[in-house]
Amino acid sequence: MEPDRPLLGCRVVVTRDEPGELGRLLLAAGxxxxxVPLxxxxxxxxxxAELRATLDDLARFDWLIVTSPAGALRVGEAAADHPHLRLASVGTATASRLAELAGRPVELVPKRQLAESLAAAFVESQRNxxxxxxxxxxxxxxxxxxxTLRDxxxxxxxxxxxxxxxxxxSADDLQRVADADAVAFASGSAAESWATSMSADALPELVVAIGPTTAATARQFxxxxxxxxxxxxxxxxxxxxAVRWRQARSS
Structure with missing residues (x-):
């Protein structure tokens, strides 16, 4: 196994609508x-319509918070027209997309990339x-x-x-999943979709979730x-x- 390509030989199912940043990171790891978009x-x-009307009124807000790259994609360009607007996001990938579109850095990103962590960080930073x-x-x-923010x-x-x-x-998707070694769940929605469209037995040997919320949703289903x-x-x-793949290969 190459140290700089720890996932060499591992076939990983990506369930997002587009492979995006997750796909890039996986490819870089080998x-x-x-x-299989789920x-x-x-x-x-x-x-x-409601989103457009709200963005037309961005001048009245102090902060814009997004929780996913998809959300950043829909509001980032509007934020660029309001330099007074302070930006916050749940995760680094989301922050990167928002900053690119808004043309300035995202001010608040929590260390733990969870909505509750963002809420706590925001409340602490804007105390009083x-x-x-x-x-x-x-x-x-x-x-x-x-x-939490309202409270x-x-x-x-x-x-x-x-x-x-x-x-x-599709039938082709199911066949490709059957030949995979692992699946990376980056959202609860993807886990829910897997559970409703495929049996739990269709899961590869390695199933890794991005965080406890996604894992809890998967287990719920x-x-x-x-x-x-x-x-x-x-x-x-x-x-x-990569850690789990290395362990599986060495066992």
């Missing part, structure tokens, strides 16, 4: 990507102030982030930036998780997969 990112039910916050979220997003005295507006639909795999990334990021997901 993995072979088996892209989620699809689409416009909100209203075609994005009341901020006007816009959350750009998926339709399936939970309410804990908004509730801390902030004026929070949540808007649906996109919908996540579950996608059924009857999927067995081999490991959870200690660093809840795409980089952490790939590192954890």
């Amino acid at each position: 993995a072979e990507i088996v892209h 989620i699809e990112i689409v416009e909100p039910v209203d075609g994005g 102030t009341s901020q006007r916050v816009l959350l750009a979220l998926a339709d399936r997003a939970g309410t804990d982030l908004a509730r 801390a005295g902030h004026d929070v507006t949540s808007v649906v930036a996109y919908r996540t639909l579950l996608r059924a795999p 009857g999927l067995k998780i081999s490991s959870v990334a200690a660093d809840h990021s795409l980089e952490g997901l790939v590192r954890e997969l």
Whole structure:
């Protein structure tokens, strides 16, 4: 096994709508990507009308918070027109996309890439102030982030930036999954889609989740998780997969 390519020979199922940054990291680590998209990112039910109206009114907000690269993609360019607007995101991949589109750095990214960690970091950093916050979220997003910020005295507006639909795999997808060594779950939606469209027996030997929320969703739907990334990021997901792959090869 090459030290700089720890996933050489490992066929990894990527279930995101696009391989994106996760795919790039896996390829750099030597993995072979088996892209079987189990989620699809689409416009909100209203075609994005509420989102557009909210973005037209960005001047009234102090902060913009996004929780995924898909959310960043839908609001980043609008943020570029409002340099006063402070930016926050849950993870580094999301922050990178938001910063690229907004043309400036993302000010707040928590060390642990979880929504609750972002909420805690935001509350701590804005103690004794009341901020006007816009959350750009998926339709399936939970309410804990908004509730925590409101409980801390902030004026929070949540808007649906996109919908996540579950996608059924094709017969060819199923065959390619059967030949894979591992699957990397980067979202609870992908785990849910796997559980509803394929049996738990279809899982490869190694099943790694990006974080505890994704792992909990997978287990809720009857999927067995081999490991959870200690660093809840795409980089952490790939590192954890490499560790488990090395252990499997040496056993």
